[in-house]
Amino acid sequence: MSVFKSASLLLFFSIVISAFPVDPENVIITEIIDCNLFKLEDGRLITLANVNLPGRKSFSSYRKKVLVKKILKYEEDNLIGRRLYAEFADSVQSDSVYAVHLFNRYPVNKCHFNLYFLEKGFGYYNPEPESQYTELYSETVTTDQEKKKMSVRHRKKSRAIKDLEGRLRIMGGIIGTIAEYQGPEGEIEAGAIPMLAASCRISKLVPIFEKNGHFLSLAGGIDNYLLIFPHIHLGPEIRIYRQFAFSADFGGLFPILSKFHPIEPCWSLTIGYIAPSRKFEIEAGYTFINIYDAAGVFRVMLSGSAFFTK
Numbered sequence: 579m580s581v582f583k584s585a586s587l588l589l590f591f592s593i594v595i596s597a598f599p600v601d602p603e604n605v606i607i608t609e610i611i612d613c614n615l616f617k618l619e620d621g622r623l624i625t626l627a628n629v630n631l632p633g634r635k636s637f638s639s640y641r642k643k644v645l646v647k648k649i650l651k652y653e654e655d656n657l658i659g660r661r662l663y664a665e666f667a668d669s670v671q672s673d674s675v676y677a678v679h680l681f682n683r684y685p686v687n688k689c690h691f692n693l694y695f696l697e698k699g700f701g702y703y704n705p706e707p708e709s710q711y712t713e714l715y716s717e718t719v720t721t722d723q724e725k726k727k728m729s730v731r732h733r734k735k736s737r738a739i740k741d742l743e744g745r746l747r748i749m750g751g752i753i754g755t756i757a758e759y760q761g762p763e764g765e766i767e768a769g770a771i772p773m774l775a776a777s778c779r780i781s782k783l784v785p786i787f788e789k790n791g792h793f794l795s796l797a798g799g800i801d802n803y804l805l806i807f808p809h810i811h812l813g814p815e816i817r818i819y820r821q822f823a824f825s826a827d828f829g830g831l832f833p834i835l836s837k838f839h840p841i842e843p844c845w846s847l848t849i850g851y852i853a854p855s856r857k858f859e860i861e862a863g864y865t866f867i868n869i870y871d872a873a874g875v876f877r878v879m880l881s882g883s884a885f886f887t888k
Contacts, residue, residue, distance in 0.1 A: 602663040602681065610658060613649045614701070615675065626692045627667045627677035628715050631701035649700050656682075656689070667707045679711055693718060743781035743795075743817075744886050747859065750774050751879035753803065770876075775803045777881065781815050781823070791819045797827070807831040809865070811846060823850040823861075831867070842867060844874065852883070859883050 605624070609617040614631040616624050632646050657680075664678035682689040692711065695701050696718050703719040705712060754770025779799035787794040797815035802808045811829030818824075831842040850861030859881045866874040 602665050605662055605664045605678075606659065607657045607662065608659070610650065610653050613646060613653070616653075616657065623675045624664065624678045624680075625675050626695065627679055627707060627709065628704050628712065629692050629695050629701045630704050631695060645700065649695075657691070662691075665709075667709055677707055679709065742783065745779060745781075745883045746886065747777040747779065747881040747883050748774075749777055749801075749879040749881035751877060753875055753877040753879075755875050773803055773877070773879075775801050775879065777801045781817065783812075786814075793817050793820075797825055807842075809844075813845075821852045821854065823848070823852065825850075856885055857883060 606619045607616045607624075608619045611617060611623070612633050614625050614629060614633075618624060631649060632642055634646060634650075660682075662680055662682060664680050667677040667679070680691040682691075693715065696703055696715055703715055705716070751773060752770045753773040755768050777799060779797065781797045782793065782795040783798045784796035785793065786796065794814065794816050796812070798810075798812040800808055800810050809829060809831055811827035813825060813827035813829075815823060815825040825848045826845070827848070828845045829843075831844060844865050844867045846863050846865040848861055848863035850859055850863075852859050860879070861881070862876070862878045864874060864876045
């Protein structure tokens with residue numbers, strides 16, 4: 579057989595063999611050197627093909643630092659010491675580091691780890707080296723990016739409403755006066771009566787400061803006490819852990835019945851507590867109607883709340 583024919587046959591069989599995927603190799607990872615660098619029990623170093631993950635030194639931000647810790651924790655729980663199988667890519671990355679496509683070798687709880695990290699957004703897609711999984715990785719990343727874009731558009735669209743901390747409330751409790759005082763239509767005796775009210779309050783009408791669940795903002799709302807005198811108010815509110823509220827409001831009473839003046843200016847001090855479930859609130863406050871004499875009415879109300887914003 580001529581040298582030319584021998585070379586042709588060798589080339590043919592090389593092409594045929596390379597057309598079939600490389601058989602997966604059983605591997606055991608003994609050490610996690612970095613988020614995307616692992617040591618096998620035979621001493622070889624491997625990295626996940628087509629995936630760029632942040633490294634231990636990628637602590638440029640607190641968010642990335644948390645992500646690195648999350649990745650390492652997942653790898654310690656799911657990769658180290660387990661029998662996995664790896665399909666080695668054709669090329670060596672650098673310094674004898676082999677790029678692999680890594681899988682869980684057992685049928686129960688199957689996992690394609692390269693794909694998993696891309697789906698979770700832990701890393702970025704790298705088209706090199708090319709393999710039979712390149713299209714799958716690319717489609718996964720493209721779909722994930724589209725979902726994120728839609729999510730961002732949705733958040734931007736609804737952010738103006740969500741940030742308001744608005745809620746509708748049905749309130750029940752007592753309202754009354756501590757001492758007798760001279761009202762617009764004569765003397766008002768001390769005492770308390772049960773009262774129902776409907777309320778709409780927006781706690782973050784104009785945000786001023788916010789950090790770690792605490793915020794200071796300009797708040798406003800309207801309380802309607804049995805249709806007797808709607809109370810429209812506006813003023814600063816301080817919220818601690820989004821549950822404990824302190825507010826000082828200025829506004830006016832807009833009476834429906836003729837026994838009150840058309841508009842009665844007033845200001846209020848209120849403390850409140852919002853349950854963690856955000857379905858119930860309790861508040862106590864004092865509304866000064868006669869500012870100079872510090873005369874007014876107190877209230878203690880329990881309410882069922884329905885947040886129409888987050």
